[in-house]
Amino acid sequence: MTSIDYSSKIPNNVDLSSDKRLQRALESWQPDYLDWWNSVGPTDFNANDIYLRTAVSVERDGWAHFDYVKMPDYRWGIFLTPHEGDRKIGFGDHFGEDAWQTVPGEYRNSLRRLIVTQADTEPASVEQQRLLGHTAPSLYDLRNLFQVNVEEGRHLWAMVYLLHSYFGRDGREEADELLERRSGNPDHPRILGTFNEPCEEWLSFFCFTMFTDRDGKFQLLALAESGFDPLARSCRFMLTEEAHHLFVGQTGVGRVIQRTCEVMNENPGKDVREYGAIPLEIVQKYINFWASSSTDLYGAEVSSNSANFFRSGLKGRAYEEKKYTDHKALEGAYHVDRFADGRISREEVPLRNAMNEILRDEYIADNEKGIEYWNKICERAGIDYRFKLPHRRFNRKIGDYAAGWFDLDGNPMDETTWTTRASDWLPTREERDYVKSLMKRCVKPGEFAGWIAPPSKGINGQPVEFEYVKL
Numbered sequence: 025m026t027s028i029d030y031s032s033k034i035p036n037n038v039d040l041s042s043d044k045r046l047q048r049a050l051e052s053w054q055p056d057y058l059d060w061w062n063s064v065g066p067t068d069f070n071a072n073d074i075y076l077r078t079a080v081s082v083e084r085d086g087w088a089h090f091d092y093v094k095m096p097d098y099r100w101g102i103f104l105t106p107h108e109g110d111r112k113i114g115f116g117d118h119f120g121e122d123a124w125q126t127v128p129g130e131y132r133n134s135l136r137r138l139i140v141t142q143a144d145t146e147p148a149s150v151e152q153q154r155l156l157g158h159t160a161p162s163l164y165d166l167r168n169l170f171q172v173n174v175e176e177g178r179h180l181w182a183m184v185y186l187l188h189s190y191f192g193r194d195g196r197e198e199a200d201e202l203l204e205r206r207s208g209n210p211d212h213p214r215i216l217g218t219f220n221e222p223c224e225e226w227l228s229f230f231c232f233t234m235f236t237d238r239d240g241k242f243q244l245l246a247l248a249e250s251g252f253d254p255l256a257r258s259c260r261f262m263l264t265e266e267a268h269h270l271f272v273g274q275t276g277v278g279r280v281i282q283r284t285c286e287v288m289n290e291n292p293g294k295d296v297r298e299y300g301a302i303p304l305e306i307v308q309k310y311i312n313f314w315a316s317s318s319t320d321l322y323g324a325e326v327s328s329n330s331a332n333f334f335r336s337g338l339k340g341r342a343y344e345e346k347k348y349t350d351h352k353a354l355e356g357a358y359h360v361d362r363f364a365d366g367r368i369s370r371e372e373v374p375l376r377n378a379m380n381e382i383l384r385d386e387y388i389a390d391n392e393k394g395i396e397y398w399n400k401i402c403e404r405a406g407i408d409y410r411f412k413l414p415h416r417r418f419n420r421k422i423g424d425y426a427a428g429w430f431d432l433d434g435n436p437m438d439e440t441t442w443t444t445r446a447s448d449w450l451p452t453r454e455e456r457d458y459v460k461s462l463m464k465r466c467v468k469p470g471e472f473a474g475w476i477a478p479p480s481k482g483i484n485g486q487p488v489e490f491e492y493v494k495l
């Protein structure tokens with residue numbers, strides 16, 4: 025069993041106490057982190073006991089330790105999956121060489137940029153979700169929100185550890201800036217677009233954890249292959265936590281759908297709004313918004329940056345080692361639909377330049393499984409409605425398709441048509457207001473707000489009516 029240094033202020037399995045300089049740097053960052061948590065993290069729940077999972081070891085039986093914790097006392101630790109003996113670089117020009125245990129000088133800037141971009145998303149999502157606790161539909165959901173929040177905080181710790189220990193002064197400056205940017209702040213925003221979008225009600229939270237955290241999953245999968253071993257090992261451990269975030273999103277949207285189907289069956293022909301449920305069409309519009317925004321996070325369809333990250337062995341493909349045989353990707357091409365001068369045309373792109381699109385394809389295929397899961401809920405309830413993932417061209421702000429307008433099936437249209445039709449596809453002000461109007465605090469153990477069904481089971485074998493948060 026890998027030993028964890030619990031006697032120090034920062035729980036870790038990286039032998040922090042042997043590096044006094046690093047330990048001091050992190051210990052001086054810690055109060056700034058707590059200030060950040062207290063000022064823009066979840067509001068007003070810092071004194072409550074919450075039934076949380078804390079990583080106390082990276083082993084199969086130790087990383088999910090459940091107990092009541094006050095969020096500011098959460099043990100935000102630094103955990104890497106253990107060394108795998110002599111790990112080799114798994115792709116790119118350095119394929120087969122020993123994985124780097126220190127930063128390769130020539131790639132220092134690219135590597136720092138990759139780490140900072142990933143790191144920035146972690147505190148951003150906590151900021152986006154900070155007010156949701158006040159309108160929780162149940163104690164079960166409230167607990168899940170806070171679980172996601174503390175783990176995003178831990179992911180920030182994981183990335184700051186890398187910056188502090190491997191990037192010297194630049195790394196420390198970057199770590200400070202991670203606590204200074206703010207989601208949605210026009211003067212000092214978070215780096216990526218989706219992480220500046222408001223997330224003001226729970227339907228958005230569930231869509232965010234479904235679609236945006238799933239982008240996180242695929243970015244982490246690509247970084248988990250990195251030739252820079254400490255990054256790979258950090259991301260591998262983060263993925264174990266990420267799975268719960270995706271569960272919260274997929275089942276959260278699913279429970280909204282389930283509730284609406286029940287109301288439809290009980291009141292045939294009626295508008296479910298009369299009964300305080302969310303129409304399936306509105307759920308679809310939220311899906312359209314968050315799925316399209318998150319699809320942007322993969323960047324441009326054809327990208328020399330992504331080619332460079334791959335060439336240098338910094339960021340691979342998802343499941344690089346397991347799924348592919350040609351890890352150099354020097355031969356062969358990828359078919360990418362390009363859009364220029366109002367026309368879509370299929371192009372053969374050298375594989376390395378298509379890495380963004382390859383990762384996006386994996387992401388989209390994973391999203392489709394979520395859609396299927398939701399459609400099964402409708403099917404079981406005997407409701408005809410079927411959900412659909414919007415086409416990747418829909419509502420894009422980044423890449424080729426940002427230059428055009430497309431419907432949910434990816435068909436191009438002119439701007440005027442888009443302007444008149446957009447409200448059929450994306451939530452309108454009235455619809456958002458309606459969803460917001462339903463967000464009323466419902467926090468008696470075992471009770472659920474009228475717009476969402478209870479989950480099929482509780483957390484960690486506890487009953488659904490368990491007191492997940494002591495208010």
Ligand SMILES: [Fe+2]
Binds near residue numbers: 146175240
């Ligand atoms: Fe995360």
Ligand SMILES: [Fe+2]
Binds near residue numbers: 176237240266269
């Ligand atoms: Fe996450």
